[in-house]
Structures are given as structure tokens and as C-alpha cells.
Amino acid sequence: MRHIETIIVGGGPAGSTCAGRLKAAGRDALILDRAEFPRLKLCAGWVTEKALSDLELSPKTYPHPILKLDIKSHLPFLPFALNGLPTGGINYSIRRTEFDAFLLERSGAEVVRHDVKTIRREGGRYIIDDKFTCDHLVGAGGTQCPVRRKLFPANRNRKRLIATLEKEFSYPARSDICHLFFAYRGLEGYSWFVPKGDGMVNIGLGGKSKYFKKSGTNIHDHFKKFIGDLVRRNLIDRQTADNLGETGHPYYLISYDGEIKRENAYLIGDAAGLATTDLGEGIGPAIESALMAADEILGRGVYEKEAVSAYSFAGLMKLLAQRILAPQRPRPRDLHGPESFAAPR
Numbered sequence: 001m002r003h004i005e006t007i008i009v010g011g012g013p014a015g016s017t018c019a020g021r022l023k024a025a026g027r028d029a030l031i032l033d034r035a036e037f038p039r040l041k042l043c044a045g046w047v048t049e050k051a052l053s054d055l056e057l058s059p060k061t062y063p064h065p066i067l068k069l070d071i072k073s074h075l076p077f078l079p080f081a082l083n084g085l086p087t088g089g090i091n092y093s094i095r096r097t098e099f100d101a102f103l104l105e106r107s108g109a110e111v112v113r114h115d116v117k118t119i120r121r122e123g124g125r126y127i128i129d130d131k132f133t134c135d136h137l138v139g140a141g142g143t144q145c146p147v148r149r150k151l152f153p154a155n156r157n158r159k160r161l162i163a164t165l166e167k168e169f170s171y172p173a174r175s176d177i178c179h180l181f182f183a184y185r186g187l188e189g190y191s192w193f194v195p196k197g198d199g200m201v202n203i204g205l206g207g208k209s210k211y212f213k214k215s216g217t218n219i220h221d222h223f224k225k226f227i228g229d230l231v232r233r234n235l236i237d238r239q240t241a242d243n244l245g246e247t248g249h250p251y252y253l254i255s256y257d258g259e260i261k262r263e264n265a266y267l268i269g270d271a272a273g274l275a276t277t278d279l280g281e282g283i284g285p286a287i288e289s290a291l292m293a294a295d296e297i298l299g300r301g302v303y304e305k306e307a308v309s310a311y312s313f314a315g316l317m318k319l320l321a322q323r324i325l326a327p328q329r330p331r332p333r334d335l336h337g338p339e340s341f342a343a344p345r
Contacts, residue, residue, distance in 0.1 A: 004030040006027065008031045008138040008140055009031075010142060012142065017107070023109050042168055048281075119147065
């Protein structure tokens with residue numbers, strides 16, 4: 001068996017960011033992923049100014065198309081759209097197929113294509129499929145990450161589960177304006193029209209799974225009605241609408257239940273269920289949790305969920321309450337500060 005100091009399962013933004021931090025410090029890190037990069041990854045591709053800063057990137061240094069977003073927010077009880085988001089900040093859109101491959105290559109880590117099946121701990125080390133061993137194991141494989149399933153089977157709050165449907169396609173005639181629709185047609189969630197560079201666009205919606213169960217509504221029906229609304233608003237044409245085939249995936253909003261680390265195993269990004277509570281944004285928390293986990297492995301800090309959750313307004317309020325009510329507790333490293341740049345995934 002091959003031994004590596006740190007193995008990271010999952011090569012998305014969380015995994016590559018964690019590996020990049022470790023490699024920059026001169027430490028050994030290997031990424032395992034079942035997919036070959038570049039790979040298709042449906043996502044609104046919303047990245048914030050804060051997330052780019054954490055990656056030490058800017059729109060000028062990112063080598064692929066990146067679009068600064070002009071945002072219009074729509075509420076069902078208002079006859080007009082609001083400019084921007086109440087959270088403020090500058091927001092950009094990227095294509096995940098390009099973004100993830102770029103970050104992975106930039107990390108400098110070795111990537112092995114491997115579908116993880118078994119994980120066990122023996123003698124202080126983790127053994128993966130009787131092929132690899134490591135001292136530190138990082139789960140960055142998204143909602144269905146095998147590290148989470150094998151080592152953290154109970155850290156899921158089903159009430160925080162979000163279901164999504166979306167589609168990304170070329171549409172050169174698209175508007176350059178990003179449209180967000182909140183609580184339309186009774187949906188406990190949001191819908192989006194996110195333009196991207198090179199004439200691409202991502203459209204989709206996300207809602208609480210418990211809403212669909214309790215209301216008896218179907219997410220596919222909501223998506224069809226949303227497409228009809230986009231046609232009526234002249235954001236896409238009827239021919240395009242009739243030929244869309246949406247794809248869905250689940251993820252979890254931040255919850256204060258459940259572990260994100262156990263012994264020398266860590267969960268980061270969607271594997272830890274860290275999407276923001278306000279608008280379900282996942283890329284920023286993935287990057288920040290990856291940096292914090294890497295720093296703990298390097299002996300530079302402590303990886304705590306409270307610090308990651310401060311990325312959302314609700315998390316920030318909880319963190320402030322904890323500090324006021326329990327000032328004797330060691331203060332977690334607050335990477336987010338008072339700002340919230342949360343946005344749809």
C-alpha cells in the first residue's frame with residue numbers, strides 16, 4: 001500500500017484549495033477523485049469577491065471567462081425588481097468545468113482517479129481500499145462524499161436538505177443581467193438566471209426538500225413553470241425552453257448539529273454541509289473550510305464549524321451570541337468577518 005501524509009477525497013474547489021495550502025507549506029498531499037478533470041459540473045457558478053481573495057485570485061488573473069454580475073432581485077409582492085442583494089459585495093460568475101480544473105492544476109497536488117469504496121482506521125492511520133494509507137484524511141467529495149458516509153454517518157440534519165434542478169447551456173442572445181426570484185409561486189427557495197462569459201447561461205431553482213414533501217408539490221413542475229416565466233420575460237426563447245433537460249442534485253445548509261472533524265479526519269465544503277443559510281451559497285464556505293482544515297493539519301489553527309458558519313448572517317449572530325454568553329471559550333478564527341457575500345450556488 002502507498003502511504004501519503006494527507007489524502008483528500010474530492011477534487012472540487014474545497015479539495016484543491018486544501019491540497020494547495022498543504023503543498024505550498026511543503027507537505028505531502030494526494031487527491032483522489034472518481035472523475036477525470038475537466039468534468040461537467042452544473043452550478044450557478046457564483047463566486048464572490050471574498051472567495052476570489054481567499055484564493056488569491058482576481059478577475060484579471062483568472063485565465064477563463066469571468067463575468068461581473070449586475071443583479072436584479074425579484075420578490076412576488078413587489079411589481080418591480082430590486083437592484084443587487086442586501087448582502088452587498090461584488091459577485092462574479094464562472095463555469096465550474098473551467099474553474100475546478102484550473103484550481104486543481106494550480107494546487108500542484110498529484111491527482112489519482114479512484115472511486116473510494118472502503119475506509120477504515122488502524123494503528124492511527126486511515127486505510128483506503130487497501131491501496132492507500134494516510135495520517136490525515138479530508139472528505140471533500142460533496143454531499144455523497146465517501147468519507148462522510150463511512151466516518152460521519154450521523155452528521156446530517158434532514159430538515160436542512162435542499163433539492164435543486166438546473167441547466168447550463170450556450171445562449172449568445174442572453175441578457176447580461178443576473179435575475180434572482182425569491183419565493184415565486186409559493187416555492188420555499190429561489191430561482192435564478194445567471195449569465196456567464198462566452199454567451200453561456202445557467203438557470204435553475206432550489207427549495208427545501210421538506211417543503212416539497214409537506215406541500216405535495218413536485219420540483220419538476222416548479223421548474224417547468226419557472227421556464228415559462230423566463231419565456232414570458234423574454235430571457236430565453238420558446239424553442240430553447242422546449243429543448244431543456246434539467247439535472248438535479250441535493251446539498252445541505254449549514255447546521256450546528258454534527259461533527260466536521262473526528263480524530264484526524266475532516267469534512268469540508270458540501271461534504272460538511274456548509275452552504276449558507278441565507279441563499280444557499282457553497283463555493284465560498286468550501287474554500288474557507290478547506291483553508292481552515294489545512295491550517296489545522298499544519299498546526300496553525302483550529303477547524304471549527306462556528307467560524308465557517310459566520311459566512312451567513314444567521315451564523316454570525318449565533319457566533320456573536322456564543323462569544324457574549326461564553327467569553328471564556330477560546331475564540332475561533334473568524335475568517336468571514338461581519339460581511340456576507342452569500343449567493344445562489
